[in-house]
Amino acid sequence: xxxxxxxxxxxxxxxxxxxxxxxxxxxxxxxxxxxxxxxxxxxxxxxxxxxxxxxxxxxxxxxxxxxxxxxxxxxxxxxxxxx
Numbered sequence: 676x677x678x679x680x681x682x683x684x685x686x687x688x689x690x691x692x693x694x695x696x697x698x699x700x701x702x703x704x705x706x707x708x709x710x711x712x713x714x715x716x717x718x719x720x721x722x723x724x725x726x727x728x729x730x731x732x733x734x735x736x737x738x739x740x741x742x743x744x745x746x747x748x749x750x751x752x753x754x755x756x757x758x
Contacts, residue, residue: 677739678702680711682718683754691750702739712737718746718753 680700686693700711719733736744736755744755 676702677741677757679756679758680715680739681754681756682711682714683756684751685754687747687750687752693751708739712739715755718748718755 679702682696682698682700684694684696686695698714700707700714702708702711715736719736733744733746735742736757739757741757744757746753746755
């Protein structure tokens with residue numbers, strides 16, 4: 676069972692306006708685990724036209740399956756680590 680989710684938001688280009696961030700979610704707390712799932716859902720919501728492999732990866736991330744995931748949203752890429 677996963678214990679920690681880390682979400683990193685990184686710029687894809689130097690000219691992009693906005694902050695790079697890093698958030699950690701302790702999954703031992705049910706409320707915080709729900710916040711982590713909501714944040715992952717929010718990130719992946721924009722993934723229209725994804726391949727079957729990407730959809731499967733997103734489903735695993737939403738179910739907090741351990742692993743490393745990423746979502747490129749254009750100006751930013753989100754790196755999600757579940758361990």
